[in-house]
Amino acid sequence: MQPVKMNTIHVANGDCAAQSLTQALKLAERDERVIALRDDLAVGPLRDIDDSSPARATFWRQVLNSAQDFEDDLDNQLALFGQLARGDAQIVIWHGQSAADQLTLRRVAYHLRNAPQRLNEARLTHLDLSIPANDAQPESVTRPDGATSVGMFSPKQLREKLRTAAPISVLRISRLALEWQEAKYASAETRRLRDNMLVPSNWLDVDEALLDVANEEWQPSAKIVGTAMTRRFDFLLSDSVGFWRCRELVTAGRLKIRGTPSEIAQAELRR
Numbered sequence: 001m002q003p004v005k006m007n008t009i010h011v012a013n014g015d016c017a018a019q020s021l022t023q024a025l026k027l028a029e030r031d032e033r034v035i036a037l038r039d040d041l042a043v044g045p046l047r048d049i050d051d052s053s054p055a056r057a058t059f060w061r062q063v064l065n066s067a068q069d070f071e072d073d074l075d076n077q078l079a080l081f082g083q084l085a086r087g088d089a090q091i092v093i094w095h096g097q098s099a100a101d102q103l104t105l106r107r108v109a110y111h112l113r114n115a116p117q118r119l120n121e122a123r124l125t126h127l128d129l130s131i132p133a134n135d136a137q138p139e140s141v142t143r144p145d146g147a148t149s150v151g152m153f154s155p156k157q158l159r160e161k162l163r164t165a166a167p168i169s170v171l172r173i174s175r176l177a178l179e180w181q182e183a184k185y186a187s188a189e190t191r192r193l194r195d196n197m198l199v200p201s202n203w204l205d206v207d208e209a210l211l212d213v214a215n216e217e218w219q220p221s222a223k224i225v226g227t228a229m230t231r232r233f234d235f236l237l238s239d240s241v242g243f244w245r246c247r248e249l250v251t252a253g254r255l256k257i258r259g260t261p262s263e264i265a266q267a268e269l270r271r
Contacts, residue, residue: 008032009084012094013039013104017150021094024158033089035080038073041103042191042235046184050078050110063244065262081111089118092165094158096124096148099193099235103183106198109168109176116173122165124148131157145232147193192234205233206245211254211271218258218268221246239265 010025010032012018018036025032041049044059057070084091093108095101105121112119126146129136133156150158168176179198183191188200206228213227225242243264249255250269259267 007088008090008092009087010034010092010094011037011084011104011108012150013037013041013101014149014151017094017153020151020153020155021158023155024162027155027159028162030162035084037077037080037104037107039077040100040238040241041107041183042099043189043241046191049074049184050081050107053078064240065244065247081108084108085111085115090120091118092120092122094122094124094150096150096152097126097193098147098149099191099198101149102193102196102198103180103191106176106180106183109173110180113173113177116168116170119168119173120165121168122161124150124153124161128153128157128161131160133157133160143230145234147232147234147236149236190233190235194234199234201234203245203248206237206242207249207254209233210242210245210249214255214269214271216270218270221259221264221267221269224269 010021012021012034013036015036015038018034022034025034039056044063045055048055053071053074056074060070061067091108091112093105095105109119126143126148129148129152133154135154135156137152137154153161183198183200186200189202190200190206192199192201209228209231210224213224221243222239225239225246228242229237229239231237246255246269247261247264250257250261250264255269255271257264257267257269261267
């Protein structure tokens with residue numbers, strides 16, 4: 001049987017999410033396009049993100065300790081929004097209960113606000129992690145804060161959620177677009193999801209968590225960061241951001257290092 005081809009584009013935050021969703025569509029025999037948006041919008045500056053890329057690119061070069069030309073990547077991502085806005089396909093934005101996914105939803109709503117009839121959503125919560133599937137990842141269920149991202153779900157779990165995709169009301173699209181503008185212009189280092197509201201914040205609690213996990217004994221930095229990632233921050237802390245914050249704490253003299261800051265993922269740390 002040939003897959004059913006429909007004029008629908010699915011949008012998800014991150015390559016892992018997009019890969020799982022692509023496989024889910026194949027399992028459902030649906031020939032539909034999937035677009036991966038590749039930016040953790042919960043962290044770093046957002047003010048100029050929809051106009052220019054230098055500030056955002058500088059942030060990611062600092063986080064990833066890389067000379068990579070992130071400007072091109074970010075410009076290409078911005079171009080995708082333009083293509084979505086100019087097209088005629090139905091758009092389904094997939095999102096979990098995490099700051100990055102919710103910001104992605106709001107950013108898509110902002111760019112599609114003049115074509116509200118084309119915008120749909122598929123919502124995922126921690127309860128959906130219990131959908132029976134032999135390809136599910138048991139470790140994804142263990143977060144005590146109930147935070148979820150699309151990348152935490154298996155292809156078979158996402159296939160079961162395909163039928164739940166539904167239009168977003170014009171009123172809600174307008175509100176989401178406004179909330180994206182508010183998030184962009186708020187002066188914040190991080191953004192947290194609390195009671196489904198996005199709240200500006202800083203790095204203080206993340207740094208304190210890393211210092212709390214570290215002790216007077218040398219530990220692999222990967223263990224310190226991995227443990228901190230399970231804590232509740234009201235956004236999902238990534239390993240790359242965790243290692244960056246460790247580098248910053250080393251520079252500030254609050255952590256000692258055995259190794260080199262430029263290769264902190266292989267180093268050992270202690271207070």
